Amino acid sequence: MKLSKQLRQFALERDGVVTAAEADVHGLDNSALRRLVGSGDWVREAYGIYRLADHPVTPRSTIRIAVLRMGGTAILSGLGAAYWHGVANSPPATVTVTATPGGHVKRVPGVRAVRRRLDGRDAVERSHLMVTGLPLSVLEGAVEGDVSVLDRALLLRRVSERQLRAVYDRRRGTVGATAMGRLLEGVGSGARSSAERLTVGLFESAGITGWIANYSSGRYIIDFAFVAERVAVEIDGMAYHRDADAFQNDRTRRNDLIAAGWTVLNFTWNDLVNHPDDVIARVVAALSAAASTQV
Structure with missing residues (x-):
C-alpha cells in the first residue's frame, strides 16, 4: 500500500512514528493500518502507535513511543527531556x-511516571512532542x-x-526541589565556599581528620591538605566557570604539586553531590597508601 507524500x-x-489518530486524519482507517502492518511497511509498536518499517529505531523514536504510550497529556521530563533538548x-x-x-496512570516498561502539575512556562512543544522547558529539563536532568x-x-x-x-x-x-537547590549552590558566586562546606561535611561524617583547609605549599594554596601524608584534595569548579587559561593553570598546578611529592585528588561538584561515598573511599585509600609507605 503506497503512502501519500504528505x-x-x-x-x-x-522520528518515523505515527499514531492511529494521526493516520486517521490522513485518511487511513483501522483496516488500512492492518494492511500496512501485514505488508511489512509499518510496524505496530504499541496499541495505536506505529513506526515506518524503513525508519530505524533510534533513541528519539524510542523516547517518543514511550511518551505516546502514556497518553495524550504526558510530558517528557528529566534526563530524557534534557536529551531531547540536546x-x-x-x-x-x-x-x-x-x-x-x-x-489512571499506565504502567509502561522503561517509563517512570511522575504525577504533578507544571507551571505553563515549564512545558513546551519541541519536534512535535510535549517536553518540560529547557531550564527545568536541565535541572531535573x-x-x-x-x-x-x-x-x-x-x-x-x-x-x-x-x-x-x-x-x-x-x-x-x-x-x-531540594536536590535542585544543592546543584544551584555550585553555580553561583558562592560555589567555592559551598563546595568547601560540603567537603568538610563529608570528612566529618566519615570521621576523616588531620586535614588543613587552604594550606600553603610553595606558591599554591591547597584546598584540603593532609600534610603528614602529603595528600592534597582539590575541588574543581564547573567547566563553564573556567576559560582556557584557567584550565591550563589547573594542569600546571597539579603537575607542580605532584612533583613536590603530593598525591593529588581532584573532585568536582558532581562528585561531592552525587558520589560522596566514592569521594570518601578515594581519600581514605590515598591516606592508607601514604601511611603504609611511611612505616
Missing part, C-alpha cells in the same frame, strides 16, 4: 514522564543523571543562572 513526511518529522549526550535507560494528577548536563547547558549558554533560579523558585516545595 503522510510520509508527517511521519519522518516525528544538552545530554546520552538518552536515559528509564524515561521520566509527567502525568496529570488524578486518573542533572538531578536524575549527571551534573554535566547542567554544566554543559551553561557552557553552551543554552540557559542562564537567572532562568535556572526562576524555575527552581517555581518548583520549591516539590519532589526533587
Whole structure:
C-alpha cells in the first residue's frame, strides 16, 4: 500500500512514528493500518502507535513511543527531556514522564511516571512532542543523571543562572526541589565556599581528620591538605566557570604539586553531590597508601 507524500513526511518529522489518530486524519482507517502492518511497511509498536518499517529505531523514536504510550497529556521530563533538548549526550535507560494528577496512570516498561502539575512556562512543544522547558529539563536532568548536563547547558549558554533560579523558585516545595537547590549552590558566586562546606561535611561524617583547609605549599594554596601524608584534595569548579587559561593553570598546578611529592585528588561538584561515598573511599585509600609507605 503506497503512502501519500504528505503522510510520509508527517511521519519522518516525528522520528518515523505515527499514531492511529494521526493516520486517521490522513485518511487511513483501522483496516488500512492492518494492511500496512501485514505488508511489512509499518510496524505496530504499541496499541495505536506505529513506526515506518524503513525508519530505524533510534533513541528519539524510542523516547517518543514511550511518551505516546502514556497518553495524550504526558510530558517528557528529566534526563530524557534534557536529551531531547540536546544538552545530554546520552538518552536515559528509564524515561521520566509527567502525568496529570488524578486518573489512571499506565504502567509502561522503561517509563517512570511522575504525577504533578507544571507551571505553563515549564512545558513546551519541541519536534512535535510535549517536553518540560529547557531550564527545568536541565535541572531535573542533572538531578536524575549527571551534573554535566547542567554544566554543559551553561557552557553552551543554552540557559542562564537567572532562568535556572526562576524555575527552581517555581518548583520549591516539590519532589526533587531540594536536590535542585544543592546543584544551584555550585553555580553561583558562592560555589567555592559551598563546595568547601560540603567537603568538610563529608570528612566529618566519615570521621576523616588531620586535614588543613587552604594550606600553603610553595606558591599554591591547597584546598584540603593532609600534610603528614602529603595528600592534597582539590575541588574543581564547573567547566563553564573556567576559560582556557584557567584550565591550563589547573594542569600546571597539579603537575607542580605532584612533583613536590603530593598525591593529588581532584573532585568536582558532581562528585561531592552525587558520589560522596566514592569521594570518601578515594581519600581514605590515598591516606592508607601514604601511611603504609611511611612505616
